[in-house]
Amino acid sequence: MMQSQSKWSRRELLTTLTGAGAAMMLNPVSAWADRINQDEVDPRVAAIVAKTIGVDTHNHIDVPFSAAEVPGPPIDLASEMKRSGLSAICMTFAVDRPELRNPGDAYERFKNALASMDKQLVQNGLKRSLNMTDLRAAHTKHQPTVIQSVEGGHFLEGHLERLEEAYERGLRHLGLLHDNDASVPLGDVYTNPAKLGGLTAFGAEVIKECNRLGILIDLAHANQEMVVAALKLAEHPVIISHTGLDTQLGQNENMARMMRPRLISKEQAKIVANAGGVIGVWTHLADSPLEYAKNVRALVDVIGIDHVCIGTDTKLTPSYRPPSAQDGPGGGQKNERIGERTNLAWQDQKVGFYYTVIDAMLKIGFTEDEIGKFGGGNFCRLFDASTSGHR
Template identity: 25%
Template sequence: MKILNGRIRSKREHILRITFLIITSILLIGVLPLCKIKLKDKSDDELLKTAFKICENNLILDSHIDWPDKHLQFPEDISMRTTKGDFDLVRAKIGGLNAALSVAYIKSDLDVNESRVLVDSIIELINNYTIIYPDKFAQAKNPNDIKENFKNNLLSLPLCLENGLPVGNDISYLKNLKDRGVVYITLNHDKTNQISDSNFDENRKWNGLSPFGLEVIKEMNRLGIMIDISHSTDSTVFQSLRYSEAPIIASHSSCCHFTPGLERNLSDTLIKAIANKNGVIMVNLCSMFLDSTCMKNCGYLLNWYHSNGIDMDSEEGIEFALKYGETHQIKSNSEQVVNHIEHIIKIAGIDYVGIGSDYDGMGPSQPIDLPDVSSYPTIVFELLKRGYSENDIKKILSGNFLRVWNQIIEIAGS
């Protein structure tokens, strides 16, 4: 009888637990939309204040800023408000930026020796800021460094290499880059190189990765250097996913969904594949990668610069772009940026997207309301308007990238 009564009580308790879970689930289903509605019902002023507070209190990482290249063209002290470019400490503080992955951009027409000299110069340039202003800037070689610098109110300047050209055919050079703090390498840029094919180059010499490129992938895995496939052909991306033991990143790429035919962006298939390998896609803010009309008109501008031998950052180049922009759309906006973020979330999930602005690397193509590194609150404001929680926004601002980076380091150490 005791056994029977015990079974009856146990059954009743089981039924009560299930009933409680069902009621709780129903309540949560009802409450969560109400939370979103409540958030959306706030005024724009209230949401903007919340956006600034989120940016002030949480770590923001931008995975691709070309300020060193801009600095080489127009030397200015980035610890102060600069007159040119999209990046400096003053505007970074306004925007809440805590980690600016600082890019050593290597032009594809250099030879290996020239490119290595340039790498040395840029690394020295970046590191000098951490030496001259130790109370403002700091090096960062891993996510723990980033988090520690954030606690100490220091702007992290991790080193990155855009274009694997300087590696040449010497695999040991990768160890040299790792030891000096380079955290990711973009395999190529606008031309096919000794590692892989570029999506800007009609010459698809390797049909993806070269034989040497396969060695590079394995060595980067071993060293814990992140593999960046922005600028790579689709074949290069698929092969990188196949042969890499670690996740890969797209440090500054957006969605082909909004720019059909632009291989520089990522197809839905590639977005899913990168996410399935636990990688991350960092959305590029360049207007020509966000919107088809901007893509067409900015393409015209780039062809005009090239055919006339004019630098887009020169006075003549800027003046022409401004004049052309009066009658042709060349600038996107924060809504379209968040459209790309939402598309990746729809395709892959909230854990696989971040921001890789390409500031100082996009010429006159900054979105109209996102002119520089002071603009991250504007993106957060748009996310809040669409009902995203602070926890989800934290993932987009840095959490997703740091998670992937940590996993890459763990795989290298295993």
């Protein structure tokens, strides 16, 4: 089982690490921005990008949690998506950081974050895809699109009816857990001591409600006991959107040790795949595009090409910092690292993310058909199964 008593979140680990190698250099992202040049794209790669629906199943967008700050500074999500080559992202936010202190805080953050995303999408000329019909139509029109995702059921606070409210606001992808337990927990988080017996009674209710509404279930951050219990209730295959195989640890020992509890074993991967599920491979612990492609290959060798997908756990747009964080020590523009931004996942990256990944996958022998499945086809199968027949 994937358990650890580490108190560190994934982002805290990335922020505190130093000397983490080329993929996590301390250089500001802006210093590398001019290196992305779509003119350098191989025509064969461009052809695959054009005909496949590329989806990052776990891509964070930082937005305000305070009503006074909605919608936050303008973000150029549309341009970043077009640069990436991706057709869609599962546009994700989590509300459990900073620490939740008061009843109702999680719900308030959730509502404000969605309000911000609504306005940012309008400003970018983008729409949410609620089903595969929407996703296919956007791809046909060469129009980037997003699938609304929330990481962690903290906003529910034990109120099941809030899930339908979220559905009406466009939620179609729900990660049941994140780093911290919700005030009414849904299950055991894999980096915390197991204490809930896996899936809780409320967690079971949430899964059933996702089945009823038509929401894709994401079991990232769940320990094995919870995964097994959840699979028994899920009416459709589930996704674990962002992780990596625990044999692929990269070159940095400190990073590998800290990220190890967040990785999946071959046995666990087979449990999800045997239930028809799909597992996302993140860019962490891969020091280059070729290393990333090799990490994908390693997981494919265990569970097959029909059960893997992209799940970077990165951001297309800059981190948001509230006005209160702009002054004093550490204030001002955050110095983001190479590896945190999707289109700058690696130091030597010269073209958008999906272009870079396809090029690397071709170099190690993946076929165009296999790339199409990994790039988005497998996710689309799950998304269609969960949303088909619903509004």
